[in-house]
Amino acid sequence: MVRTRLDSEQQLEEMIVKEPRILSDQWMLIGRQEATSHGGRIDLLAIAPDASLVLIELKRDRTPREVVAQAIDYASWLADLGADRLAQMYERLSGGGNLGEAFKQRFGNELDEGALNQSHQIVIVAAEMDPSTERIIDYLNARDIAINAVFFQVFQNGTERLLSRAWLIDPGETQANVAASTRSQREREPWNGEFYVSFGDASSRSWEDAEKYGYVSGGGGSWYSQTLKLLSPGDRVWVKIPRKGYVGVGRVVESAQPVGTFDVQTVEGLRPALEVLQHAERYRATADDLEKAEYFVRVKWLDTVPDSRAINELGLFGNQNTVCQPTTPKWRFTVEKLKAHFPRWNAPADTVGP
Numbered sequence: 001m002v003r004t005r006l007d008s009e010q011q012l013e014e015m016i017v018k019e020p021r022i023l024s025d026q027w028m029l030i031g032r033q034e035a036t037s038h039g040g041r042i043d044l045l046a047i048a049p050d051a052s053l054v055l056i057e058l059k060r061d062r063t064p065r066e067v068v069a070q071a072i073d074y075a076s077w078l079a080d081l082g083a084d085r086l087a088q089m090y091e092r093l094s095g096g097g098n099l100g101e102a103f104k105q106r107f108g109n110e111l112d113e114g115a116l117n118q119s120h121q122i123v124i125v126a127a128e129m130d131p132s133t134e135r136i137i138d139y140l141n142a143r144d145i146a147i148n149a150v151f152f153q154v155f156q157n158g159t160e161r162l163l164s165r166a167w168l169i170d171p172g173e174t175q176a177n178v179a180a181s182t183r184s185q186r187e188r189e190p191w192n193g194e195f196y197v198s199f200g201d202a203s204s205r206s207w208e209d210a211e212k213y214g215y216v217s218g219g220g221g222s223w224y225s226q227t228l229k230l231l232s233p234g235d236r237v238w239v240k241i242p243r244k245g246y247v248g249v250g251r252v253v254e255s256a257q258p259v260g261t262f263d264v265q266t267v268e269g270l271r272p273a274l275e276v277l278q279h280a281e282r283y284r285a286t287a288d289d290l291e292k293a294e295y296f297v298r299v300k301w302l303d304t305v306p307d308s309r310a311i312n313e314l315g316l317f318g319n320q321n322t323v324c325q326p327t328t329p330k331w332r333f334t335v336e337k338l339k340a341h342f343p344r345w346n347a348p349a350d351t352v353g354p
Helices: 009-018 066-078 083-094 099-107 131-142 171-180 207-213 221-232 280-286 328-339
Strands: 002-004 026-036 041-047 052-062 120-129 147-157 160-167 196-200 215-218 236-240 247-253 263-266 268-274 293-304
Touching: 009 026, 009 041, 009 052, 009 160, 026 083, 026 099, 041 066, 052 066, 066 120, 066 131, 066 147, 066 293, 083 099, 120 131, 120 171, 131 147, 147 171, 171 221, 207 215, 207 247, 207 263, 215 221, 215 247, 236 328, 247 328
Parallel strands: 052 120, 120 147, 196 236
Antiparallel strands: 002 147, 026 041, 041 052, 147 160, 215 293, 236 247, 247 293, 263 268
């Protein structure tokens, strides 16, 4: 196998269309070569499980800094697209498919039209990037603009061409910026320091276990697990089970780790999670795959309720991301409401039970 180069950007596009998991195993392509009203064409457009969009710009060779301005210009057009235009894009790409049906089949959830295109990120795919372009992307991402870059290398193996990739910035950081953003910047306010956690999919996660052994988790794909890296010891988390409600508040004890190294405290002492948890068999099946493995963050609970008594009032914040740092007034409202339901929310961690 030898390193080679592509003859055109179209070849790069064809490779990604054929195997979108090259970029992410949790994005679904919904558009290709879509003309914008600003002039030019978006190379590829994808949708994430939270109905946010991913604008993908492809460059076969070294990328000049002008491509960042071009991508932002395209993103300004994308931000105003409604569900009807996005549905038409997918219909063209798929040859008559239905976006809502495809989304449900791909992610297992109904596509919420209200959440569709409320936020987006920009991803520039290139063989290499000049230093000024890297500095610009780092600068924007550090200031909560969801933009990232992927470097790729092409290898020839007989008659087959293979593509490898490496991210400029940890995708979890960019995803966090997407989760924190809204379509209207007027709706944003400074983050209040409180983390939101979605403890989703009861078929593969047990709140009874999480409450008993002290953890939150996410997995089944890097999109679901990578935002767990945002949590550090001492952070306070408010945990919601989708479609049920909020079930607890706690303090992070340890940073994220894969299931294969995670232990839980039992009456017999510390034991591997893979020997104890209700869904251990499911976790064991993907434990050796770092992309799909379940990841755990150890938490000291301050106050919890069983999922049968979950708090689910009108107007409370919700999000599909496993972890996020919301900057919407709705999150501040939610935390203040939850403090009344979880009166031990601010108890010192060393005075509460496991």
